[in-house]
Structure formats: C-alpha cells, structure tokens
Amino acid sequence: MKSKIIKAYGADSPKSDLSEMQITRRDLTAKDVEIDILFCGVCHSDLHTARNDWGGTKYPAVPGHEIVGRITAVGAEVSKFKIGDLVGVGCLVDSCRTCDSCKKDLEQYCLNGSTGTYNGQDVHLGGHTFGGYSESVVVDEAFVLRVPENLDLAAASPLLCAGITTWSPLRHWGVTNGTKVAVIGLGGLGHMAIKLAKGLGASVTLFSRSPEKIQDALDLGADEVIISTDSSQMDKVQGKFDVIIDTVPYVHDVNPYIATLAISGTLVLVGYLGPLEPVLNTVPMILGRRSIAASVIGGIAETQEMLDFCGKHNIVSDIEMINMQNINNAYERMLKSDVKYRFVIDMKSLKV
Structure with missing residues (x-):
C-alpha cells in the first residue's frame, strides 16, 4: 500500500521523553478520510502508554486519541463526509464490525478486539497504529465523528475520551x-x-x-x-x-x-x-x-450522540492549551494533578 511520511511526537522507549519524529500514514482507501489535526487532548492513558505503565506498549509510541480536525481528502466511496468537514476521532479507529457487540454499536467491547487509535494493530501498513500527536491521520469514515461547529474546537477535543x-x-x-x-x-x-x-x-x-x-x-x-x-x-x-x-x-x-x-x-x-x-x-x-x-468509553453511535448533545447545550471541557514541544512538562504536571482540567495541544506548533 502506498503511504506518506508526516511529522509526529512520540516516545522511543519507556524511559525517553517524547520528541519529534517521522511516522508513516497510509494513502486513502476507498472508505478513508484524511484529517488535518487542529487540536489533540492529552489523556492519562497517553502518559501510561508512553511510559509502558500498563505493559504491552509498542515503540515508537505516538499517543493522542482526543482528535479534532478538518477533512482534507476523501476516498472514492466515502459518503458520510466531505472535504472541509469538522470532525473528531476518539479512542477507536476500527473493530471487527461483525460480532454481537459491534452489531449493537458497542465497538468498544468488540469481541474480536477493537483497534485503538494508537498502539493498536495496523492492518493496512503492518506494525501498530499512531495517534493524534501528529500532523494528520487517515481513518475509515465509519470511525469518524462529526463535531458541532458551534463548539470551541480546542475545548471540544477532550470530549472524544x-x-x-x-x-x-x-x-x-x-x-x-x-x-x-x-x-x-x-x-x-x-x-x-x-x-x-x-x-x-x-x-x-x-x-x-x-x-x-x-x-x-x-x-x-x-x-x-x-x-x-x-x-x-x-x-x-x-x-x-x-x-x-x-x-x-x-x-x-x-x-x-x-x-x-x-x-x-x-x-x-x-x-x-x-x-x-x-x-x-x-x-x-x-x-x-x-x-x-x-465502564469504558462508548461506541461510535453513542459518541456521536454525546457530541450532538454537547453541541446543543454548549458543553465542552475546561482546558489549558499547550504547544506540542511542552508535552513532557505537561505529563509531569498531569501526574501532580496540576491542570484544570485537561491539557490540549495546539497542533499548529508541530507544523512550523
């Protein structure tokens, strides 16, 4: 499969700080959309994965599963979205779609193992998936969410987790x-x-x-x-x-x-x-x-329901914005609960 190289931030080992690196994103398949990442929230799971606190981290690890951005390209068979749409990606980018859980819109409990936005099995390129601490991401449209335009986009990103x-x-x-x-x-x-x-x-x-x-x-x-x-x-x-x-x-x-x-x-x-x-x-x-x-996260339909509800009631997270280059300091502060209440990365800082 064809692919392209983009900039990202990740860890090479449990003991290393996160730093700039290059990762590979696949070219679009028929059902894929490409998303230019505008903001990415910082979750405790990001830190635990980067430092292998739970075991099983695959390196290099690029965290980030609270992604908000705009679509820059669509595959030939994409029907739900178009270029320019404001969208989000949460903790999942795929599942088997055939088991009882998936049929009930409970992809987070996929009986055959859902695919995490990061540290999951990449069935397209091999290896493992890379998350939202990156310039862009390519995701099957079935796992992409529509973000209400009226919301503060940076503060909306933590809604995805x-x-x-x-x-x-x-x-x-x-x-x-x-x-x-x-x-x-x-x-x-x-x-x-x-x-x-x-x-x-x-x-x-x-x-x-x-x-x-x-x-x-x-x-x-x-x-x-x-x-x-x-x-x-x-x-x-x-x-x-x-x-x-x-x-x-x-x-x-x-x-x-x-x-x-x-x-x-x-x-x-x-x-x-x-x-x-x-x-x-x-x-x-x-x-x-x-x-x-x-309980753990939610399925795609339920996540869309939540985003629509937040759009209607103007509910977003309370955030502190950081540049990508300050992520290691943010991790240390997060361990001390020194944030009200969620760090969000302005991804422009990675693209300069």
Whole structure:
C-alpha cells in the first residue's frame, strides 16, 4: 500500500521523553478520510502508554486519541463526509464490525478486539497504529465523528475520551431529569461528569477529599460537595444516590461510598484499572441491592450522540492549551494533578 511520511511526537522507549519524529500514514482507501489535526487532548492513558505503565506498549509510541480536525481528502466511496468537514476521532479507529457487540454499536467491547487509535494493530501498513500527536491521520469514515461547529474546537477535543467515558455510564444507567448523581474525584473525567450529568437534568454532588475544590465544583455546576474524609458529611448522604461515577485513577477504598447509594443504586468505576483494595464489604450491597460496575468509553453511535448533545447545550471541557514541544512538562504536571482540567495541544506548533 502506498503511504506518506508526516511529522509526529512520540516516545522511543519507556524511559525517553517524547520528541519529534517521522511516522508513516497510509494513502486513502476507498472508505478513508484524511484529517488535518487542529487540536489533540492529552489523556492519562497517553502518559501510561508512553511510559509502558500498563505493559504491552509498542515503540515508537505516538499517543493522542482526543482528535479534532478538518477533512482534507476523501476516498472514492466515502459518503458520510466531505472535504472541509469538522470532525473528531476518539479512542477507536476500527473493530471487527461483525460480532454481537459491534452489531449493537458497542465497538468498544468488540469481541474480536477493537483497534485503538494508537498502539493498536495496523492492518493496512503492518506494525501498530499512531495517534493524534501528529500532523494528520487517515481513518475509515465509519470511525469518524462529526463535531458541532458551534463548539470551541480546542475545548471540544477532550470530549472524544473524557466526555464519552463519563457520558456512556450516565446514559446506560438511565440518568435523566431528577436523578441523584454523585461524582468521585474532580479531574479531567470528574469535571466532565459534573457538566454532562447537569446537562441531563440530574442533581449532582461531588465527593472530594480536598476542601479547596468546593468552589471549583460549584462553579462547574455541582449542587453540593461532600468532603469524603468527614464522617458527619458522609452520614448525611447515606442512601441518597442513584448513580455514582467514580473517576479516581488509582487504587482507593470504595466501601465508604457504597452506603451512600440508594436502594438499587450503582457505583460505576471509570478511572481505575486493577484490583480493589481493601476488599469489598458486600453487606450494604446485599441489603440494598446495590451494585458496583465499570465502564469504558462508548461506541461510535453513542459518541456521536454525546457530541450532538454537547453541541446543543454548549458543553465542552475546561482546558489549558499547550504547544506540542511542552508535552513532557505537561505529563509531569498531569501526574501532580496540576491542570484544570485537561491539557490540549495546539497542533499548529508541530507544523512550523
């Protein structure tokens, strides 16, 4: 297959900083579109992949799966998009499209393994896929999303991961007008969970260990903030919440939150990968038909639904814009939670 060389930013090893490099993009197939990348959000998954924190990273690794750009070329059989369209690409660029999950628009749970925007198997060129820390990307139109033109384009890019990661469980567990929702943790995921739950008409409470985050949460639209280390505050909300979205990205004790669920309520983990410690106490779960569940991103149809909803309600992420050349510093700051609430790369900085 024909291909072309473009500029990108990536890591050559788990210990190396990200730096400028050249990568190969395929020429368009009949169903492909080529996208000039304008903005790319920075996700914790980018950092974990670059540093091989989860194992299995293929190098060179070019992260980035919160992509917003404009189409510059289309394949001969493309029907959904045209040159000039404003589009996005999230965490997936392909799936088998034939399994039960894919047939139900749940490509994120593809039973044969979906293809990640980066570090996935590249069936066209061989090797592995490269993400959005690059000048452009070529994607099958079936995995390209339409971005509402009225949104702030830079602030819209985190919707492609942080947005859908929180939207999907809110929708799946039936959050609507009057639902009582709590969010654990105020970061990239947490601030989007607050905005989207409020947009759906829910009453929203933030659980936080940090009193200094109270005003920030209220400014984002939260109705209440509970300091989770304060037992008297926790006692006040026993049996209250229909859905809790837990965005904390590290191991933590979820037991104190289970008792704050209403009868038949569900706590959904969206931030942490790994075994829970300490172990779960099932007593409050059994006595209240309470559940602990987990969720990851969303399918293409659901992601488009989320983007359309955000366009209608003008919901975007709170961001700090950076140049591509400052990504390593951004990673260090991200580890310290020193960002409100998502870094976004202005890709013009790579193209100079």
